[in-house]
Amino acid sequence: MQSGMKHPNSNMSGTVATTEGPDPVASPDIVRTATLRLGMRLTKNLYDAANGILLLASGTTITPEFLALLREREIRYLSTSATPQRNVVEVKSPQLHLVDRITADVKREETELPVRPLSAEQRPRVALAILEEKAARGTKSHAVAAQSVEHFCKSLKLDDKPRNDGLHRVVHEFMDMVSVDLDLMPTILSMQQSRDEYLFQHSVNVSALSMNIATQLGLRREKIMEIGLAGLLADVGMLRVPEAIRFAPRPLTNEELEEVRRHPLYTIEYLEKIPGLPREIKCVAVQSHERLDKTGYPRHSGSSLIHAYAKIVGIADVYAAMTCPRPYRQAMCPHDAVKRILFDCGAGKYDACFVRALIDGVSVFPIGSYVELDSGEFAAVIRANTTRHTRPMVKILDKRGKASGEIIDLSINGDVNIIRVIRSINDEIRPESK
Secondary structure (H helix, E strand, O other): OEEEEEEOOOOEEEOOOOOOOOOOOOOEEEHHHOOOOOOOEEEEOOOOOOOOOOEOOOOOOOHHHHHHHHHOOOOOOEOOOOOOOOOOOOOHHHHHHHHHHHOOOOEEEHHOOOOOOOOOOOOOOOHHHHHHHHHHHHHHHHHHHHHHHHHHHHHHHHHOOOOOHHHHHHHHHHHHHHHOOOOOOHHHHHHHHOOOOHHHHHHHHHHHHHHHHHHHOOOOOOHHHHHHHHHHHHHHHHHHOHHHOOOOOOOOOOOHHHHHHHHHHHHHHOOOOOOOOOOOHHHHHHHOOOEEEEEOOOOOHHHOOOOHHHHHHHHHHHHHHHHOOOOOOOOOOOOHHHHHHHHHOOOOOHHHHHHHHHHHHOOOOOOOOOOEOOOOOOEEEEEOOOOOOOOOEEEEEEEOOEEEEEEEEEOOOOOEEEEEEEOHHHHHHOOOOO
């Protein structure tokens, strides 16, 4: 396929057409209007794909007026050929139209972030005793946060203009936590015993992990809180998915999976009710399930079209989902979840910088994991080491699985090594020791 557009600030050519995702486009000449960006310079004529009418000539630049014209006429597809593309047929969806309108203005610089990841010395850190004390109190805050999300979701279904004051309080409280110690939030998540519905717990976990990642990236306080609020709201559209699907005690059918994958469309319908909600948060709502390699949904957008906030929340969402039990499966061991994310990152699904920030926060052996050491002892991981991800700080357990009081920092003690991860310490305790 020949190149047909150039950005004025780049010597690289971009493709003039896309056939990505499930859109029923059969011709390589087709351009989806959602891929157009201000400042792109055309190297080919662009026509209305449905009737072959010339809309913009070769050599001209995409302007705000041209994009407004496309929105006004609801033109979804363009073509580099004057021949009408009769095979361009799409089921009308006001939700998809809304998605495209929200994401159409995502600027190139918004798909990346100027980050300055914190070094080990820069990470906020308190004494271990204080960390444990704050984590114990934090589990109560987590439960209250889940209740706040539940209350908001119920009002969202009933009210035209729901109040989100409670969510802002949650984000401010989480901001205080990540400012104290970046190991605090992962510790709280490893201790949580909330019995709230999965959706509400999950939203809180995604928000907390997203803020941890954003803090590790060195972002400003206001950006961290925006990302946290986006994490709380990203999956509220799941409320529209039938409970028979959400709580199914079995793997979902293909049809049921398609319904689940529509939830970003439902989310954005809900969020349109909230006055004054920043556009960035709406972008996260519709893009947090997109992937850099275009394998995500609902638009199968690639890296250059996905807002950076959505890339961060997407990674947090995947880790939180894999490590939480569902009616049809057990929770994945946190260590295995990290390995899966690293594998998918290598395959091009996630931004490596953001994945690194996640692992800086939770470690390759995440906080709360149980491990066996080559000394024959069992231990619980209690702190991450950002410079040596495979050598966290651990607390030795006695034969009953209780903390013995001995703590080993594996990044300092090179004589002790982790030989395996244990799913449940109870499975390793001998009957006579219980």
